[in-house]
Amino acid sequence: MDSGRPPVTSRDTPAQGTAHDRAVADLLGRIKNWQFRDGTLLRASVPLPPVDPLLWLQAHEQPPRCYWRNRDHTLTLAGLGSACTLEARSEAHYAAVLHRINTLIGDEDAFFVGGVSFDGRPGREAWARFPAALFVLPAIELRQDEAGCRLAVNLWAESQQAFMREKTRLITALCQLRFDADPPWEPPVRISRREDHMDFPACAEHIGAILERIAGGSLRKAVLARRVQLHLDTPLPVFTTLRRLRAGSTDSFCFALERDGQFYMGCSPERLFSRIDRHVCTESLAGTVRRGETPEEDRRLERLLLDDPKLVHEHELVTRYVHDQIAPWVTRAETPEHAGVVKLDRIQHRYLPLCGTLRPGVMDEQLLRTLHPTPAVCGFPRREARELILEREPVPRGWYSGTVGVVSPRHSEFAVAIRSALVEGNRMMLYSGVGIVDGSRPEAEWNELEAKLETLLCAVEN
C-alpha cells in the first residue's frame, strides 16, 4: 500500500539499498568473531548512508526503542533493544548508576540514553513502569553526528552463557534490519476525548495559594503543572508524531524512551547541562510570552519579555539558582551580561547560557544532583517548592520535568524534560507547567499553560 510518505531512505539514490546491506554484512562479520570477555563492552560501528532515524525506528518493533536529538543537532541517536539497562530506585542511587555507565563504556565511543524522574522517586500510577532513573545502552544504534551517519552494535554480558544468548539475539536483530522499505501505513489519528485534570477555577485556586505562600515570605517561586489526557481513536504512531513535532521544534532537544509498552516523548527547548570533557554549559530558560501574528507584534512581545518586571523576576530566580549551584564546580564561569530570547513556533522565552571549566574530579552526578530540578520546573527555594507541588498537584509528574539525555565518559547532555507526553497505545498524557511568582495573574498563566500544550496537540492530529 502506498502511504504517500517518503521511504526510510531516499529512493533517488538506488545504490543505497546495497550500501546499507554492505554495512550490516560488515557488522555481522565482526560480531561473529567476538569472544566473551568478562565485564567488557564489545562495540563495532560502520559508516552508513543517511537514514531518517525516526522513520527507521517506526519501521522496527524491537523494544526498548529510544531516540535523542540534541538542540544543536550535533548528535542524534536512535536505539533498538538494550545491551544493558541500568536503573535506580531513588535519587540516592544516581551516582552509582552514572559511575557504572562510565566504567562499562570505558574507552568505547558509546552512549547510554535515559533520564530521571522529577522528584527522585520511582513513578506512581500512570508512571509506575518508570523507575527513579533509567539508562539504556542500545543493542543497535543509529548515530548521526559531525562525522556523518553510522550503524553500531553494543554487546555486553555478565557470563559466557548470557554472552552467547545476546550474541545470537543481536545477529538475528541485525538480519531483520530494514533501510529501504516504506514504514508501515498508519491511519490518521483523531482525538476522541480530552480530559483535563485541572480546570481554570482549580488552577486559579492553586495560584492563589502559591501567591499567599509567596506573600508570607517562605517561597519566591513555584512551578504549577497540569496534565491533559487524550483518548485517541487509534494507537499513536509515536515516531511519526515525534517527526512532526521535531519539524516544528528546530531549536529543541527531541527524545523518546520506550519502557514496557509505554513511551515518554517530547521536544524541549531547555538544557539542564551539557559536558564535553571538562567543558560544561548550563542555562536558565524561563519567562514566556506568545509569538506575534506579525513581525511587528512579535518584536513588541519580545520587548515585553525582556522588560516586564514579573517576567524578569521569574527568569532571574532560575539564573541566580543555576549560577549559585554551578559555581562550586567550575573554575571559570562565563555568561553574557544580558538575557536573550529563544523563539519557538508558538511561544518565546527569556534565556541566558552559562559555561565553564569543571574542577578536577567533578562528575555528571554532582551536576545532576545540584542542578536538577531547577526553578524553571520546581521553584525557589527548592525544598519548599517541591513540597508545595507534591501537596497541590492532583496527579504525579513522573518523568515530566525530570531530565532526559545521553551519558558517556567524554560527553553527556541532558534536557529539562518539558513539552512532553507519556503515551500508551490510544492514551496520551500531555504535561505543561508555569512559573508562579509575585505578579502572576491566573488568566495569563492559564493561557501560558494552554500555549505550551498547543505544539504537542497539533503534532498528534497532524
Ligand SMILES: C=C(O[C@H]1C=CC=C(C(=O)O)[C@@H]1O)C(=O)O
Ligand atoms: C515548566 C514548563 O516550562 C518552564 C520552562 C520555560 C518557561 C516557563 C515559564 O515561563 O513558566 C517554565 O518555567 C513547561 O513547559 O512545562
Ligand SMILES: [Mg+2]
Ligand atoms: Mg512563565
